[in-house]
Amino acid sequence: MIQVQHLHKSFNGQQVLEDINLQVKKGEILIVLGESGTGKSVLLKHLIGLLKPDQGSVLIEARDITRMSERELLGLRKDIGYLFQEGALYDFMNVFENIAFPLREHTAFDWKTIREKVQSILRLIGLEGIEEKYPAELSGGMKKRVALARAIILDSRILLCDEPTSGLDPLRSRDISALIRDVARKLHCTTVVTSHDIQNSLRIADRLALLQNGRIAAVGTPSEFEASNNVFVKEFIS
Numbered sequence: 422m423i424q425v426q427h428l429h430k431s432f433n434g435q436q437v438l439e440d441i442n443l444q445v446k447k448g449e450i451l452i453v454l455g456e457s458g459t460g461k462s463v464l465l466k467h468l469i470g471l472l473k474p475d476q477g478s479v480l481i482e483a484r485d486i487t488r489m490s491e492r493e494l495l496g497l498r499k500d501i502g503y504l505f506q507e508g509a510l511y512d513f514m515n516v517f518e519n520i521a522f523p524l525r526e527h528t529a530f531d532w533k534t535i536r537e538k539v540q541s542i543l544r545l546i547g548l549e550g551i552e553e554k555y556p557a558e559l560s561g562g563m564k565k566r567v568a569l570a571r572a573i574i575l576d577s578r579i580l581l582c583d584e585p586t587s588g589l590d591p592l593r594s595r596d597i598s599a600l601i602r603d604v605a606r607k608l609h610c611t612t613v614v615t616s617h618d619i620q621n622s623l624r625i626a627d628r629l630a631l632l633q634n635g636r637i638a639a640v641g642t643p644s645e646f647e648a649s650n651n652v653f654v655k656e657f658i659s
């Protein structure tokens with residue numbers, strides 16, 4: 422379970438997040454929606470300790486990660502799959518090496534097991550046979566899928582995806598969204614996704630949270646959002 426309590430964050434006097442309170446239950450998929458620049462990525466980075474709040478706390482399985490040392494945070498991050506908005510593949514590693522990297526860092530699997538795992542995940546994301554390619558040789562959408570493969574390869578208990586479908590065509594967006602839902606269901610992982618992609622979010626989320634001017638304007642299930650009278654929600658999902 423993830424709990425965000427009274428979280429505030431400013432940069433150089435500019436308030437980005439204001440009194441954010443959120444709970445994500447074990448195995449739940451929560452999607453944070455909101456316009457560009459409202460602080461979705463900033464919020465997600467707090468869930469893995471890449472940013473520290475000015476006030477408030479972030480509890481992961483009842484441990485306040487805002488008080489952890491860098492060493493403790495490194496331990497915590499082994500249990501968290503994180504897809505960065507920019508993809509953030511290692512340019513000097515090919516696809517195989519990029520996806521295998523978390524396995525090599527954090528597990529004692531032998532070479533053959535690693536190979537099989539990487540191949541099976543490439544099949545899952547529909548990119549078989551590109552092991553030898555380097556990030557510079559991939560399209561934006563392919564990079565995104567490889568980064569997602571890397572984020573899910575450790576079968577983490579927590580999965581955080583920052584804009585997993587941005588830059589993808591509608592069919593791919595749908596596939597990637599379904600893949601995230603399937604992975605989350607299969608591994609029963611607690612999942613937080615940020616997105617602009619209303620249709621796919623409504624399709625795969627257990628609950629949605631709408632971020633508006635640094636505050637949570639609404640939280641609810643997809644059907645609650647669709648039936649909502651909240652002006653922000655109506656405007657955003659119409």
Ligand SMILES: Nc1ncnc2c1ncn2[C@@H]1O[C@H](COP(=O)(O)OP(=O)(O)OP(=O)(O)O)[C@@H](O)[C@H]1O
Nearest residue numbers: 432437455456457458459460461462463464506584
């Ligand atoms: N490290 C930082 N230093 C200073 N300002 C930052 C930093 N990170 C984010 N910001 C600011 O915080 C605000 C929210 O940024 P954020 O990246 O969270 O938006 P977002 O909702 O993810 O937008 P998008 O949908 O475009 O990805 C922006 O005004 C941004 O300039």
Ligand SMILES: [Mg+2]
Nearest residue numbers: 461462506583
């Ligand atoms: Mg963002």
